[in-house]
Amino acid sequence: MGVVNVTPDSFSDGGIHLDPDTAAASARRMIDEGAAIVDIGGESTRPGSESISAEEELRRVVPVLERLQGEVALSIDTAKSEVARRSLELGAVLVNDVTALRADPALAEVAAEHDAYVCLMHMRGEPRTMQVDPRYDDVVSEVAAFLEERLAFAVAHGVREDRICLDPGIGFGKTVEHNVELLRRFEVLLALGRPVLVGLSRKSTLGKLIGDPNAKTGPLSASLAAAVAAYERGATILRVHDVREHVEALAVVRALA
Numbered sequence: 001m002g003v004v005n006v007t008p009d010s011f012s013d014g015g016i017h018l019d020p021d022t023a024a025a026s027a028r029r030m031i032d033e034g035a036a037i038v039d040i041g042g043e044s045t046r047p048g049s050e051s052i053s054a055e056e057e058l059r060r061v062v063p064v065l066e067r068l069q070g071e072v073a074l075s076i077d078t079a080k081s082e083v084a085r086r087s088l089e090l091g092a093v094l095v096n097d098v099t100a101l102r103a104d105p106a107l108a109e110v111a112a113e114h115d116a117y118v119c120l121m122h123m124r125g126e127p128r129t130m131q132v133d134p135r136y137d138d139v140v141s142e143v144a145a146f147l148e149e150r151l152a153f154a155v156a157h158g159v160r161e162d163r164i165c166l167d168p169g170i171g172f173g174k175t176v177e178h179n180v181e182l183l184r185r186f187e188v189l190l191a192l193g194r195p196v197l198v199g200l201s202r203k204s205t206l207g208k209l210i211g212d213p214n215a216k217t218g219p220l221s222a223s224l225a226a227a228v229a230a231y232e233r234g235a236t237i238l239r240v241h242d243v244r245e246h247v248e249a250l251a252v253v254r255a256l257a
């Protein structure tokens, strides 16, 4: 899954895709490079970010979706039913909701109506404050229990189970140690019986793991290592900014398997 953030403030590609032609060109390039789907986002969820209105989010993503309609498999990264509805009307096939259908009570029905794929992600707290001293007794079992409950919620609201993937939400209300533990004990997440999506690309946890305690992002080298490790542990979808490099890395891993 390639990432195109149509935002001024995303942590790694903020500002570069604000022009819809540039954003659409990036999405097309990612598909050419081997992405199966491109995730379009109009609102940053980086630590400390403020939320924006549905009108502003639509203003950012609709021109991009219109340019790609019918051409590129698209996911919409949103927690708002209004944005999801318009995106699905414009041909998006997956709703990627970092709140796992908690923020907007109407989102589950919108996804169900369109028979959309849905990604349910774990987040502790909300982006503005989530990295302020996150604590768990056992991060892996708490994340797994949360995802199991949200999966049941989605199905109860009409989303087909075979349309749903789950995501531990790397960096969303988690320390480096929490993120590492989630990857070490990945089998607990796989036991929920749905494909697992992981977003490690360029995240600050990677920068911290290679020795910079104040890192705000992680380099490509570390992103590739993390993606390969997640793939080998059983991740089905990798959400990445650098598609070509990840496709090449995975091609080698698969050839050696």
Ligand code: HH2
Residues within 6 Å of the ligand: 003, 005, 007, 009, 010, 011, 012, 013, 041, 043, 044, 045, 046, 077, 096, 097, 098, 119, 121, 167, 169, 170, 197, 198, 199, 200, 239
């Ligand atoms: N990470 C980000 C955004 N959306 N969605 C899922 N399912 N999983 C993730 O790990 C995930 C996500 C954060 O990364 P990015 O989109 O690059 O930055 P920002 O939120 O600042 O736009």
